[in-house]
Amino acid sequence: NAGVTQTPKFQVLKTGQSMTLQCAQDMNHEYMSWYRQDPGMGLRLIHYSVGAGITDQGEVPNGYNVSRSTTEDFPLRLLSAAPSQTSVYFCASSYADGVGELFFGEGSRLTVL
Amino acid sequence: AQKVTQAQTEISVVEKEDVTLDCVYETRDTTYYLFWYKQPPSGELVFLIRRNSFDEQNEISGRYSWNFQKSTSSFNFTITASQVVDSAVYFCALSDRSGNTPLVFGKGTRLSVIA
Numbered sequence: 001n002a003g004v005t006q007t008p009k010f011q012v013l014k015t016g017q018s019m020t021l022q023c024a025q026d027m028n029h030e031y032m033s034w035y036r037q038d039p040g041m042g043l044r045l046i047h048y049s050v051g052a053g054i055t056d057q058g059e060v061p062n063g064y065n066v067s068r069s070t071t072e073d074f075p076l077r078l079l080s081a082a083p084s085q086t087s088v089y090f091c092a093s094s095y096a097d098g099v100g101e102l103f104f105g106e107g108s109r110l111t112v113l
Numbered sequence: 114a115q116k117v118t119q120a121q122t123e124i125s126v127v128e129k130e131d132v133t134l135d136c137v138y139e140t141r142d143t144t145y146y147l148f149w150y151k152q153p154p155s156g157e158l159v160f161l162i163r164r165n166s167f168d169e170q171n172e173i174s175g176r177y178s179w180n181f182q183k184s185t186s187s188f189n190f191t192i193t194a195s196q197v198v199d200s201a202v203y204f205c206a207l208s209d210r211s212g213n214t215p216l217v218f219g220k221g222t223r224l225s226v227i228a
Contacts, residue, residue: 033215040122042204042220058215090158101148102216104158 002026006091006105013081013112021076021108023091029103031094032074036060036087037107043090049074081112115140117207119219126195127227134190134222136205142166145209147181147188148216152202161203164188195226 007022025032033048035058045058049068063085065077074093078085089108094100116139126132138147149161162172164181172179176193192199205219 031215035218040220042119043206043218045215045217048215088156092158101160101163102150102158103160107156 004091004093004103004105006089006108009106009108011108011110013078013110015081015083015112017081019078019081019110021078021089021091021110023074023076023105024072025074025091025093025103026072027093027095027103028071029093029095029100030071031096031100032068033058033092033102034064034066034074034076035090035092037090038087046076046089078110081110083112086110086112115145115207115209115217117205117217117219119203119205119222121222122220123223123225125225125227128197129194131191131193132195132224132226134192134203134205134224136188136190136219138186138188138205138207140207140209142209145207148206148208149179149188149190150204150206150218152204152221154200158204161190192224195224197226197228200224200226 004025030051034046035043037043044060046064047066049055052068052071055066055068091105092102094102118137145166147164151159169181178191180189202221202223204221206216208216
């Protein structure tokens with residue numbers, strides 16, 4: 001059982017480049033979300049989705065874009081990378097938002113130079 | 114709005130000591146869920162416990178125990194006889210049911226257990 005799979009695990013970008021962090025889950029969870037983790041800041045919600053075709057902004061959405069065309073996939077796009085987006089990104093899913101246990105991917109460490 | 118406060122940024126204890134990690138939350142809802150997650154040095158996030166607002170019974174799981182007190186809006190986590198493997202960052206999180214809000218995390222407490 002793969003659970004939540006994030007790719008890539010590591011990425012280095014130059015300022016202004018774009019990229020997509022991929023997230024896929026095989027548990028048929030309706031709810032998926034993206035968090036970023038920065039030292040001393042805990043986990044902050046970027047975007048989330050309560051089902052295919054539905055997305056919403058979290059606490060820190062600026063500079064990021066998401067879509068949810070299928071139940072399984074929830075990619076996070078950085079449109080024009082900035083050094084402030086250097087962080088560790090976690091994708092998570094659960095069977096019901098706010099109620100069920102969140103299952104996390106292993107994280108993606110992004111460095112923007 | 115939801116808010117979770119973990120006032121202890123870092124704690125250091127000697128192995129076999131007991132340690133309590135504090136978590137204070139704010140919510141306007143009467144129905145909500147509280148969580149604890151562990152992040153060991155390897156970086157993954159591990160679910161420890163979920164508690165709903167209607168269940169104030171304390172929970173014990175091996176050396177871990179949780180004390181939920183609605184009167185003080187606290188959901189504290191105690192590790193008894195700590196071990197080096199308990200060294201990690203621990204996050205408390207909250208979700209309420211107003212508008213299907215997602216999980217809000219505290220900033221975490223870094224626990225170091227020294228042999």
